[in-house]
Amino acid sequence: MGVLRLGQGIRAPQAVHGRYAVTHLESAGTCQAYLLSGDSSLTMTQSGTQVTASLGRAGAVTLRGHVEGSTLTLVGVVPVLPAQAACPVGDTVRLVGQARRAPDHGHLDGTLAFLRCADCSTTEFHAQRMIPTLARGL
Amino acid sequence: MPDTLLLLAQIAGILVAARLVGRAVALIGQPRVVGEMLAGIMLGPSLLGWVAPGLSHSLFPPGSLGFLSALSQIGLVFFMFLVGLELDLKLLRGQGKAAVVTSHASIIAPFCLGAVLALFLYPRLSDDGVSFTAFALFVGAAMSVTAFPVLARMLTERGMLRTRLGSVTIAAAAVDDVTAWCILAVVIVVARTAETAISLPVMLGGTLLYVLVMVTVVRWALRRLENVLERRGGLSQDIVAIVVFLVLASAWTTERLGVHAVFGAFLAGVVMPRDEQLVRPLLDRFNDLMVILFLPLFFAFTGLRTSIGLISGDLWLYCGLIIAVAVLGKLGGSALAARTTGMSWRDSWAVGTLMNTRGLMELVVLNVGLDVGVISPALFAMMVLMALTTTFMTSPVLARIYPTRLLRTLHHPAESATDRVPARP
Numbered sequence: 001m002g003v004l005r006l007g008q009g010i011r012a013p014q015a016v017h018g019r020y021a022v023t024h025l026e027s028a029g030t031c032q033a034y035l036l037s038g039d040s041s042l043t044m045t046q047s048g049t050q051v052t053a054s055l056g057r058a059g060a061v062t063l064r065g066h067v068e069g070s071t072l073t074l075v076g077v078v079p080v081l082p083a084q085a086a087c088p089v090g091d092t093v094r095l096v097g098q099a100r101r102a103p104d105h106g107h108l109d110g111t112l113a114f115l116r117c118a119d120c121s122t123t124e125f126h127a128q129r130m131i132p133t134l135a136r137g138l
Numbered sequence: 139m140p141d142t143l144l145l146l147a148q149i150a151g152i153l154v155a156a157r158l159v160g161r162a163v164a165l166i167g168q169p170r171v172v173g174e175m176l177a178g179i180m181l182g183p184s185l186l187g188w189v190a191p192g193l194s195h196s197l198f199p200p201g202s203l204g205f206l207s208a209l210s211q212i213g214l215v216f217f218m219f220l221v222g223l224e225l226d227l228k229l230l231r232g233q234g235k236a237a238v239v240t241s242h243a244s245i246i247a248p249f250c251l252g253a254v255l256a257l258f259l260y261p262r263l264s265d266d267g268v269s270f271t272a273f274a275l276f277v278g279a280a281m282s283v284t285a286f287p288v289l290a291r292m293l294t295e296r297g298m299l300r301t302r303l304g305s306v307t308i309a310a311a312a313v314d315d316v317t318a319w320c321i322l323a324v325v326i327v328v329a330r331t332a333e334t335a336i337s338l339p340v341m342l343g344g345t346l347l348y349v350l351v352m353v354t355v356v357r358w359a360l361r362r363l364e365n366v367l368e369r370r371g372g373l374s375q376d377i378v379a380i381v382v383f384l385v386l387a388s389a390w391t392t393e394r395l396g397v398h399a400v401f402g403a404f405l406a407g408v409v410m411p412r413d414e415q416l417v418r419p420l421l422d423r424f425n426d427l428m429v430i431l432f433l434p435l436f437f438a439f440t441g442l443r444t445s446i447g448l449i450s451g452d453l454w455l456y457c458g459l460i461i462a463v464a465v466l467g468k469l470g471g472s473a474l475a476a477r478t479t480g481m482s483w484r485d486s487w488a489v490g491t492l493m494n495t496r497g498l499m500e501l502v503v504l505n506v507g508l509d510v511g512v513i514s515p516a517l518f519a520m521m522v523l524m525a526l527t528t529t530f531m532t533s534p535v536l537a538r539i540y541p542t543r544l545l546r547t548l549h550h551p552a553e554s555a556t557d558r559v560p561a562r563p
Contacts, residue, residue, distance in 0.1 A: 003253045007270035012260055015267030017514075047448060047516030048263045 222407020
């Protein structure tokens with residue numbers, strides 16, 4: 001009981017894990033447009049401050065990083081995209097976001113930047129966490 | 139719709155890997171189940187996904203895992219039914235103080251150490267979506283698990299089952315099984331009330347009422363089966379169908395109540411009549427399918443969820459700490475408790491070593507924790523490594539404590555309830 005009482009005073013990192021529906025806030029460059037169009041989603045798993053995410057159609061980009069307070073910083077490498085996207089393979093993609101809590105959903109507002117893509121500017125985006133399924137056992 | 143060809147290829151690949159690695163570890167004196175657990179990890183992102191990502195993605199594309207998951211969950215439900223069916227608290231009779239003290243100490247010591255460890259792990263490996271209470275209770279419960287079937291098999295293989303040492307250990311492990319599942323049920327209730335639409339009183343009240351109905355009404359009704367068995371002279375397909383229905387209905391009910399399906403399945407096994415005409419044939423019918431097909435699927439599904447790549451840098455130190463605390467709590471706690479009851483140091487260490495075997499029961503607990511969201515993927519991977527390490531170390535450590543030449547000196551009491559050995563690994 002003492003341990004449980006002691007533990008109540010310990011703060012764990014903010015929970016950001018889950019599946020988010022991603023929407024644009026401004027027009028995107030070619031790479032972002034490919035990644036963040038259609039039914040694209042951001043899926044994050046979290047272990048403490050360590051976060052791993054997959055972004056885009058069928059998890060097109062894997063991002064890794066951390067959450068500090070409510071600020072999320074993730075970095076990944078651009079995979080092979082379709083020709084029309086014109087992004088250099090091996091480019092670095094960087095996602096910085098602010099997580100906000102809400103009673104029913106979690107929200108994430110941030111920017112997505114492709115560091116070497118000439119056609120892409122830094123894009124703002126908004127993501128909303130999908131409601132978790134009630135039964136996670138079976 | 140499932141891709142049938144892909145699903146068949148997945149199952150075939152899993153079975154081959156499980157049998158091959160199971161055979162390989164048997165050559166170095168390990169139980170096959172250790173190899174099957176290892177095969178599951180090897181098929182996941184920790185090995186196959188790392189060395190051959192293309193092959194891994196072709197064989198286990200993320201979109202296909204739902205069907206594998208469903209199969210492994212059904213297997214898990216029936217596995218837990220068999221665990222409940224084989225649970226025999228009569229094993230405690232005649233074992234006296236040693237078994238009672240050892241069983242309590244082997245739960246309390248690792249549970250308390252696990253809860254203290256949670257103070258360190260919670261801010262580092264969890265998030266504020268999980269309450270500290272649920273996290274600490276889960277870590278404590280995960281530290282307290284003993285793999286009753288694995289250790290029974292080890293005792294049999296070493297010819298120790300009918301010794302006093304074997305009797306005390308098997309009795310203590312049986313009590314551990316029940317206690318650990320009760321603690322885990324509480325953890326799930328605590329963890330899930332924040333997440334589900336079911337309120338805590340409804341979940342708790344409903345679960346208690348359900349347990350009461352199972353141990354009174356359903357148990358009474360099942361006793362009628364014994365008369366049917368006698369009339370028909372054995373187990374008919376109709377009776378097997380009734381049992382299967384009961385397992386599925388019970389699993390569905392506890393899942394619906396917000397507690398995991400495995401508890402309903404376990405409870406269905408516990409309330410079954412202990413008639414040898416029923417228990418043994420049921421075990422025989424389920425056993426092969428379970429060992430050859432469903433357990434490897436469960437191990438593979440666990441392996442696909444285990445990403446050792448998530449453990450890096452300092453996290454390896456945390457992993458080492460988790461293993462050290464697990465061994466200290468379970469092995470040390472059980473050994474000291476056995477010693478206080480008058481057993482020799484050698485016997486006490488042997489009891490501790492055996493009780494430290496976590497095996498696939500730990501994997502069941504960890505998967506439940508990950509399903510409920512009470513542990514993170516990195517902590518899951520660390521605890522899977524802890525389960526593998528503690529299971530893997532049992533045989534060699536036991537061989538050091540009790541070399542073959544000393545086994546003959548062990549006291550062999552009269553035949554007892556321990557004659558009935560779990561048929562599973």
